[in-house]
Amino acid sequence: MAVLKPDFELHHFSDITSDWLKQHNISTIFSDLDSTLAVHDQPGEQEVNEWIQSLSHHGAQLVVVSNNSDERVDKFCDPFGIPGFGDCKKPSPSIIKQHMKEMKVEPESSLFLGDQLLTDVWCGKRLKMKTALVKPIGREHEPIQIVWKRKLEYWIKKGW
Numbered sequence: 811m812a813v814l815k816p817d818f819e820l821h822h823f824s825d826i827t828s829d830w831l832k833q834h835n836i837s838t839i840f841s842d843l844d845s846t847l848a849v850h851d852q853p854g855e856q857e858v859n860e861w862i863q864s865l866s867h868h869g870a871q872l873v874v875v876s877n878n879s880d881e882r883v884d885k886f887c888d889p890f891g892i893p894g895f896g897d898c899k900k901p902s903p904s905i906i907k908q909h910m911k912e913m914k915v916e917p918e919s920s921l922f923l924g925d926q927l928l929t930d931v932w933c934g935k936r937l938k939m940k941t942a943l944v945k946p947i948g949r950e951h952e953p954i955q956i957v958w959k960r961k962l963e964y965w966i967k968k969g970w
């Protein structure tokens with residue numbers, strides 16, 4: 811399943827620095843929310859706050875794209891003043907494609923960041939962006955359907 815192989819495998823969102831973004835010519839990050847930027851259904855912690863500040867300081871844009879509800883996304887994004895969209899229906903690219911069009915953002919200068927191959931990486935590939943997979947944050951809080959999906963992802967990765 812090499813088609814699902816991300817361009818980058820990182821430990822944590824904070825591995826993405828302004829230098830790293832410059833090096834890879836990326837100005838916009840489309841990021842998953844739950845288990846990527848925060849524990850499932852929990853608010854962002856100080857670390858994500860500092861990371862978001864440093865991105866905006868260096869002119870990079872962060873856009874949250876989640877399959878969770880708009881309410882969850884707004885609750886997370888509003889304190890940071892960053893744009894975010896819920897109910898994105900990943901891995902389908904169509905809703906995010908529409909947001910990209912409205913925001914006038916090109917896939918060539920974008921990165922898709924997430925913790926799930928079958929949701930985030932696949933979606934980013936379909937949007938023709940670079941993709942980065944991170945290790946999930948706070949796995950003990952994840953819903954059961956995500957736990958099963960991770961087992962499937964484990965077998966996909968074994969085939970690389």
Ligand SMILES: [Mg+2]
Binds near residue numbers: 842924925
């Ligand atoms: Mg996630």
